[in-house]
Amino acid sequence: MQKEKSSEWPLIDAFGICRQTLLPLYLRPTFDSALVTQLLFGECYQTIAMTSDQQWFKIFHEGTGLQGWITTQSLKEIPAGDYYKYLNTDFQIVTSPVAAIEYQSTNLYLLPGSRLHFSDLELFNWQDHIGFTGSVRSHVVKADRAQLIDIASKFVNSPFQSGGRSLFGMDEIQGFELIFNIAGYSWKSGDILGRKIDSELILPGDLFIFKELERKHVKYALYLGAEEVLWMDNRLRVSYLSEWETIIWNSKDNHAELETRSIIN
Incomplete structure (x- = not known):
């Protein structure tokens, strides 16, 4: 049944898989809408709604926990059994x-x-x-610290793109989630992995997380060792930890905090 006063029709028990290099998900069913995220080849999704003209489908991506709209030409359906098999x-x-x-x-x-x-x-x-x-x-084999840093290093100089998840454009938050997912650590949007540690105990592969509480904005920096971090500044780049700390504290709101988390045991 169509939603009342809406051009969006709900769907149930419909599933798909990305079979192109990169699949954009839009906030609304139009190409001039904001980019929510991107799916990579082989990532699966649930189809949860479609427009009344069947030109756009709303999908939910289990891996990131995000949803958005794709065109009907991009939709590649798979049986429910395959979907759950691939997830598990x-x-x-x-x-x-x-x-x-x-x-x-x-x-x-x-x-x-x-x-x-x-x-x-x-x-x-x-x-x-x-x-x-x-x-x-x-994917079932979790990367060690050296392997994680090797994975992250492949994204150095990737430009910033809101919602991006590729070398051609990386979102400030989703980019780090992607790096850890490649390393075997499932990380959905909005979650915080690992456990808090004292900053003096940080090891290569641990994360600095800077939270601006009033703006509800988060910045990540991956510690590489030798007092260097990987972080997003219009592009994903490497700099000294002291430089990154100076930049974030100079741009903070009135209520901010910096914590250190260890994800890899």
């Missing part, structure tokens, strides 16, 4: 800056964070039908 079984996740697969004489280019589901029911049969170039890791 291991998969290979792309780690190289650019990877490619060959399927039915077509080259598909993949970005870091893209997923490959090795299933007989899926688009691909890893053993027989894919010519793959690039590097992947098993």
Whole structure:
């Protein structure tokens, strides 16, 4: 049944998968709307609504906990059984800056964070039908500190883009969530991972989290070791910890706090 006084029709038990390099999710069903997030190849979603003309579909992405609108041309449906299987079984996740697969004489280019589901029911049969170039890791195996920093280093100089989740544009918050997800640590939007630690105990791979309480704004910095951090400043860049601290405290509101968290044991 259509929602009263709305052009949005709810859907249930509908699921899909991203089968393009990058899939934008918009705040409203129009191309001039704000970008909420982006899905990478192989990421799955629930389809929860559509416009009355069936030109746009609202989807929910379990991995980020975000929802937005995609065009009907971008919708790639999968059975419910496949959706839940992909959520609850291991998969290979792309780690190289650019990877490619060959399927039915077509080259598909993949970005870091893209997923490959090795299933007989899926688009691909890893053993027989894919010519793959690039590097992947098993998502179920959590990266150690050195591996996490290696993953993060691939995104250095990625420009800022609100809602972005790729080398071509990274959101200030979602970018760090993506890095940790590639490393095997599930991190949904709005969550804070790990445990608080004393700043004097920080190790490479730990996070500094700066919270401006009045503006409800958060900034992250990944500690790399040797007093260096990775953070977003129009682009993802490396600087000395002291420089980052000077910048954030000079731009703070009247109520702010800085905490340190350890995510990797």
